[in-house]
Amino acid sequence: MINLSKKDIVLKSIRMKSPLHLTWSCYKSNDFACGECDSCALRLRGFERAGKIDPIKYKKIINLSL
Numbered sequence: 001m002i003n004l005s006k007k008d009i010v011l012k013s014i015r016m017k018s019p020l021h022l023t024w025s026c027y028k029s030n031d032f033a034c035g036e037c038d039s040c041a042l043r044l045r046g047f048e049r050a051g052k053i054d055p056i057k058y059k060k061i062i063n064l065s066l
Contacts, residue, residue: 025040
């Protein structure tokens with residue numbers, strides 16, 4: 001899977017019925033993902049490009065279009 005984009009990982013995970021609501025990428029927060037760190041941005045961008053909604057809760061979601 002190392003050659004897959006974040007979009008491809010999201011789509012493959014959904015096809016495999018992975019529990020994405022239990023996964024975590026945030027560097028800054030323990031309760032809710034911060035939505036601002038690099039890791040959150042990569043995750044959110046992967047879901048956005050896959051046309052899917054990320055099932056985890058975020059404190060704040062940055063504008064990924066910038």
